[in-house]
Amino acid sequence: MATGSNRKTKQRDALVSVLERAERPLSVAELLEAASKRIEGLGVATVYRAVGALLDDGRIDAVEIPGEPTRYERSDKGHHHHFQCEKCDRVFDIAGCLDNLRKLVPPKFRVKQHSVMLYGVCATCSR
Amino acid sequence: MATGSNRKTKQRDALVSVLERAERPLSVAELLEAASKRIEGLGVATVYRAVGALLDDGRIDAVEIPGEPTRYERSDKGHHHHFQCEKCDRVFDIAGCLDNLRKLVPPKFRVKQHSVMLYGVCATCSR
DNA sequence: ATAGATGCAAAGGGTTTGCACTTGA
DNA sequence: TCAAGTGCAAACCCTTTGCATCTAT
Numbered sequence: 001m002a003t004g005s006n007r008k009t010k011q012r013d014a015l016v017s018v019l020e021r022a023e024r025p026l027s028v029a030e031l032l033e034a035a036s037k038r039i040e041g042l043g044v045a046t047v048y049r050a051v052g053a054l055l056d057d058g059r060i061d062a063v064e065i066p067g068e069p070t071r072y073e074r075s076d077k078g079h080h081h082h083f084q085c086e087k088c089d090r091v092f093d094i095a096g097c098l099d100n101l102r103k104l105v106p107p108k109f110r111v112k113q114h115s116v117m118l119y120g121v122c123a124t125c126s127r
Numbered sequence: 128m129a130t131g132s133n134r135k136t137k138q139r140d141a142l143v144s145v146l147e148r149a150e151r152p153l154s155v156a157e158l159l160e161a162a163s164k165r166i167e168g169l170g171v172a173t174v175y176r177a178v179g180a181l182l183d184d185g186r187i188d189a190v191e192i193p194g195e196p197t198r199y200e201r202s203d204k205g206h207h208h209h210f211q212c213e214k215c216d217r218v219f220d221i222a223g224c225l226d227n228l229r230k231l232v233p234p235k236f237r238v239k240q241h242s243v244m245l246y247g248v249c250a251t252c253s254r
Numbered sequence: 255a256t257a258g259a260t261g262c263a264a265a266g267g268g269t270t271t272g273c274a275c276t277t278g279a
Numbered sequence: 280t281c282a283a284g285t286g287c288a289a290a291c292c293c294t295t296t297g298c299a300t301c302t303a304t
Contacts (some may be wrong), residue, residue, distance in 0.1 A: 007283055041284045048269065066192030083232055094232060098225045101245060105210055105221055108250035117242045118228065123235035126260055134258060134303055170261040175294065196293060
């Protein structure tokens with residue numbers, strides 16, 4: 001996926017480092033806020049463009065949760081899905097995947113990607 | 128879920144009937160376009176409000192696809208998932224479901240709902 | 255009569271884009 | 280040098296809301 005040139009700038013460095021340290025997927029707003037502590041005057045557009053570049057390069061993945069702004073996370077976590085707790089709203093990574101998903105589709109349909117979101121109550125909130 | 132009063136109006140009748148005949152989930156824009164053929168001067172806000180009322184009453188369900196406008200479908204179709212074609216952007220219903228999804232989560236996590244989205248190329252666009 | 259529904263237009267939130275300016279290679 | 284990146288503001292898309300006007304009951 002590595003497209004184009006991608007210069008090294010302090011803005012992108014800051015954003016990458018925020019994403020690298022993050023323990024959970026972050027939204028653009030969260031990225032902006034976190035990185036602004038280091039880069040003053042950082043603009044939203046820059047964050048969106050950096051995020052776009054990182055997505056193109058496959059360095060991060062988008063975590064999309066209906067009704068919420070898209071979050072982003074390092075892509076080196078491998079293929080996985082997410083679980084959102086309805087009590088605490090936290091999003092957890094779920095290892096593993098059902099690869100027989102493609103069996104579900106009608107003939108002639110070609111499946112290239114899929115996403116699975118699980119909702120329920122996490123271990124902590126279950127107590 | 129049946130809330131409030133819900134008057135019978137020609138606008139809502141038209142929208143319900145469009146939804147009832149639809150073979151795939153429809154966006155507000157699609158609903159507006161379809162229903163406008165019968166109700167001239169139909170406004171977007173009316174569609175949104177009608178959709179909201181139908182959701183409250185549990186007569187339709189929202190199909191949320193990241194990066195795309197929410198689509199709506201009759202709620203009496205039973206449990207199923209969706210497939211979006213990357214060529215034509217249409218969303219199709221996929222019968223069946225992998226119910227071993229719950230096996231993916233760590234112990235103590237309780238799964239109550241899940242959603243599966245498949246992406247690829249539909250039969251028509253495959254040709 | 256009157257609460258609920260409608261249409262319009264304005265406003266809101268998230269995301270993208272045009273443009274002049276800055277900066278990394 | 281000069282293409283790529285930045286910041287700002289305007290533009291966009293989807294959705295919601297305020298308000299004066301209808302309309303079903």
